[in-house]
Amino acid sequence: MTATVPLVRGDEARLRIAEAPAAQAPSDRAVPWAVGTLMATTPATAREAERILSAAAAGAGLPVTVLAAVVLDASRGTPVPARAERALRQAVRTARTPDPQASPAPGPYLLPLPEDAEKALGRFFETRLRLTAAPADPETCRAFEDSLFTLCVLMGRPCAADAVHEAVQYTAG
Numbered sequence: 235m236t237a238t239v240p241l242v243r244g245d246e247a248r249l250r251i252a253e254a255p256a257a258q259a260p261s262d263r264a265v266p267w268a269v270g271t272l273m274a275t276t277p278a279t280a281r282e283a284e285r286i287l288s289a290a291a292a293g294a295g296l297p298v299t300v301l302a303a304v305v306l307d308a309s310r311g312t313p314v315p316a317r318a319e320r321a322l323r324q325a326v327r328t329a330r331t332p333d334p335q336a337s338p339a340p341g342p343y344l345l346p347l348p349e350d351a352e353k354a355l356g357r358f359f360e361t362r363l364r365l366t367a368a369p370a371d372p373e374t375c376r377a378f379e380d381s382l383f384t385l386c387v388l389m390g391r392p393c394a395a396d397a398v399h400e401a402v403q404y405t406a407g
Contacts, residue, residue: 264303264305264306265299267302267305267306267309268301268305269287269302270283271305271306272287272305276326276329282329285329286322286326287302287305289321289325289328289329290318290321290322290324290325291321293321293325294317294320294321294322296318301318304318305322344390346389348404351389351404351405354385354388355398355401355402355405357384358378358382358385358401360381361374361378361381362378364377382394382397382398385401388401389401389404
């Protein structure tokens with residue numbers, strides 16, 4: 235049994251979608267399946283994949299459940315209508331394009347007290363000297379990693395080298 239959904243106004247073009255048995259409506263499984271497929275192929279988080287699916291449905295002029303059913307059918311080998319495919323491609327392209335208006339500030343948003351940064355930097359240099367003297371000592375390795383982690387958190391940097399550089403710059407001036 236199939237249902238037809240108009241892709242354009244009027245009866246010029248119609249999309250045929252296979253309906254699931256009456257026990258399972260296609261929207262029950264299709265939307266999570268489509269979100270999961272978009273997460274795997276885009277790659278995107280679940281929230282981003284839901285936004286992509288919603289934007290694509292709006293762009294194609296279809297309900298989200300219908301577009302999700304199209305994505306589900308496409309995974310089973312059924313060709314995707316051109317309009318739905320164009321809308322999906324455009325939604326993915328838009329999601330991947332960074333917004334020039336939303337540029338993050340180039341530094342940590344909240345800086346530590348200079349005394350705390352100096353103390354953490356001093357601990358880092360001390361543990362680095364201890365590690366140079368005894369590289370096989372597990373306690374010294376752990377202390378060195380802890381000092382690096384502390385600098386990363388204090389300076390708001392994910393990279394240890396950037397955190398050390400930022401801390402040196404911050405404490406110097």
